[in-house]
Each structure stands twice: as structure tokens, then as C-alpha cells.
Amino acid sequence: MEQQIFARAFAPAHISGIFIIDIKEEPRLSGSMGCGICLEDGAVTKVRTAEETTIKINDAVTEAPTTLSAISLLTSQPVLVETELDIPIGAGFGASGAGALSTALALNDELSLALTFNELALAAHTAEVTNRTGLGDVAGQTCGGVDIRAKAGIPPVGIIDRIPCRNISVSWVSFGGLSTKSVLTDDLKKRSINKAGKSRLKELIKKPTLTNFFQQSCAFAKEIELMSPKVKDAIEAVEAMGGLASQAMLGDTVFAINDNGALLEFGDARESRISSTGAHLL
Numbered sequence: 001m002e003q004q005i006f007a008r009a010f011a012p013a014h015i016s017g018i019f020i021i022d023i024k025e026e027p028r029l030s031g032s033m034g035c036g037i038c039l040e041d042g043a044v045t046k047v048r049t050a051e052e053t054t055i056k057i058n059d060a061v062t063e064a065p066t067t068l069s070a071i072s073l074l075t076s077q078p079v080l081v082e083t084e085l086d087i088p089i090g091a092g093f094g095a096s097g098a099g100a101l102s103t104a105l106a107l108n109d110e111l112s113l114a115l116t117f118n119e120l121a122l123a124a125h126t127a128e129v130t131n132r133t134g135l136g137d138v139a140g141q142t143c144g145g146v147d148i149r150a151k152a153g154i155p156p157v158g159i160i161d162r163i164p165c166r167n168i169s170v171s172w173v174s175f176g177g178l179s180t181k182s183v184l185t186d187d188l189k190k191r192s193i194n195k196a197g198k199s200r201l202k203e204l205i206k207k208p209t210l211t212n213f214f215q216q217s218c219a220f221a222k223e224i225e226l227m228s229p230k231v232k233d234a235i236e237a238v239e240a241m242g243g244l245a246s247q248a249m250l251g252d253t254v255f256a257i258n259d260n261g262a263l264l265e266f267g268d269a270r271e272s273r274i275s276s277t278g279a280h281l282l
């Protein structure tokens with residue numbers, strides 16, 4: 001067998017359907033409650049020791065402040081980090097969380113840090129919360145599947161459950177990004193997100209099925225009024241074809257199941273299966 005020369009790790013993309021912002025002074029105690037779907041598409045990261053710390057995303061040297069913060073929390077040794085992303089950045093797929101979490105796992109392996117999975121996830125989560133690039137993505141990405149985050153944070157602080165489901169295909173079209181930072185720092189938006197999020201999450205927990213996940217997520221997306229006309233039209237088109245759809249939080253992106261080709265007329269429609277595993281070493 002050929003010897004692997006780099007430590008490599010995978011973290012799934014995470015699309016949030018509903019979220020409730022819970023920011024406290026300590027990043028460890030902060031995050032979001034809500035629900036989301038992990039995809040087999042996501043981030044694959046290679047880490048190796050180097051003369052100086054460099055992060056490359058899809059072959060381009062990138063600042064990647066979230067990944068950089070996660071590295072600083074774990075080591076002072078310089079490393080070369082190479083992340084391949086097959087999802088867009090800033091469009092509601094938790095790319096920053098996937099990048100940071102896959103880096104933390106690969107770094108632990110490459111440098112023999114001997115940290116546990118939750119300790120590594122906490123470093124990625126802390127980096128996300130501190131940089132305001134996400135709140136609940138890393139928690140969701142630790143477990144895979146369709147997550148329900150009943151308490152914010154990484155276990156044992158956070159509480160995560162899952163809606164059991166098969167690894168069916170999720171289709172999506174992205175029209176662009178939505179800045180997570182600007183939404184998380186807008187107090188008026190925050191109040192409306194949390195009001196809608198609490199009641200929709202409660203309804204989902206009463207009936208935790210994939211169908212209800214989409215129904216409650218779509219009602220949440222309409223209530224918080226961050227939906228562009230294109231996303232609204234695309235959701236209606238999917239529903240007219242018998243499928244289920246909602247807006248990926250936080251992006252100008254629609255995601256769907258059983259869209260029966262409805263998304264094709266809205267642009268570059270792509271597909272990925274639901275990931276039945278969370279982040280792991282490769």
C-alpha cells in the first residue's frame with residue numbers, strides 16, 4: 001500500500017434551515033440552535049509542516065481568517081494548509097466552518113497533538129464565532145446528516161440530535177452570497193430571526209421529519225425576510241413540481257429535495273447527497 005504523506009481530513013458542507021442566535025461573552029458557550037443538512041460535498045484539507053503558515057483554498061493562497069484562528073488555537077508551529085472546496089464560499093454552505101474543522105482534524109494528525117474530536121471541533125467553533133463567519137455550522141458538521149441543535153455549542157456544552165434519513169440527493173442553485181457578519185451584527189434582524197427561529201424550531205421538534213424540516217425552514221425563511229425574489233420563485237417552482245425547498249441560511253441560495261428538474265431553469269443547478277457521516281480523517 002502506498003504510504004500517505006500528508007494528513008487529510010473531510011468536513012461536510014452544512015446548510016442551515018433554521019437558526020437562533022445565541023452569542024455570549026465566551027465563544028465556547030456561544031453558537032446557534034436550529035437545524036441543518038450536511039452534504040457529501042464540502043472541504044477536504046491536507047496539512048503538512050512548513051517554513052511559514054500558508055493557507056491555500058482551491059490552489060489560491062487565501063487569508064482565511066477563520067482557519068488561521070483555528071490553527072493559532074491549536075499550535076504555534078508553521079504549517080501549509082491546502083483546502084479543496086466543492087461548494088461556494090459565503091453562500092450558506094458553512095464553507096468557513098468546513099475549512100476550519102477539516103484543518104483542525106488534519107493538523108492534529110500531522111502534528112500528533114493528541115487532542116480529542118470535541119477539543120478540535122471546539123477550536124474550529126471558537127474560530128468561527130470569534131470571526132463571526134458562523135455559529136452552528138461546526139456543531140452540525142461534527143455529526144453529519146440532518147441535525148437539530150437543541151443547545152448552542154460543541155458537545156458537551158451543545159446538544160445535537162439528528163433526524164434519521166437516507167443519504168438522498170439535495171439539489172441547489174446559488175445566486176450569490178449574504179454576509180453572515182452583517183446579519184449577525186444587526187440587532188433588529190437578530191430579534192426577528194430569534195423570534196421566528198424559536199417558534200419554527202419548536203414546531204420541528206414536535207414532528208422531526210425531513211418533510212417538516214423543509215416546511216418549517218421555508219416558513220422561517222419567509223418570516224425573517226432575507227429572501228430574494230429569485231429564491232422565492234425557485235422555491236415556488238420546486239413546490240409546483242412536488243418537491244420541497246427553502247433558502248440556505250445565510251446565502252442567496254435555494255436548496256431542495258425531489259425538485260424533479262425545477263431548479264435547472266434557474267441557473268447552474270448542482271446536486272450532492274446528504275452526508276451520513278460528520279467530519280473525519282481520510
Ligand SMILES: Nc1ncnc2c1ncn2[C@@H]1O[C@H](COP(=O)(O)OP(=O)(O)O)[C@@H](O)[C@H]1O
Nearest residue numbers: 064066067089090092093094095096099133180
Ligand atoms: N477555510 C475557509 N474557507 C472558506 N472561507 C473562509 C475560510 N476561512 C475564512 N473564511 C472566510 O469566511 C467568509 C465566509 O463565511 P460566511 O459568510 O459565513 O460564509 P460560509 O457560508 O461560506 O461559511 C469569507 O469571508 C471567507 O474569506
Ligand SMILES: CC(C)(COP(=O)(O)O)[C@@H](O)C(=O)O
Nearest residue numbers: 016032092094134135136250
Ligand atoms: C446561519 C449561520 C449563522 C451562518 O451560516 P453560513 O452563512 O453558512 O456560515 C450558521 O452558522 C448557523 O448558526 O446556523
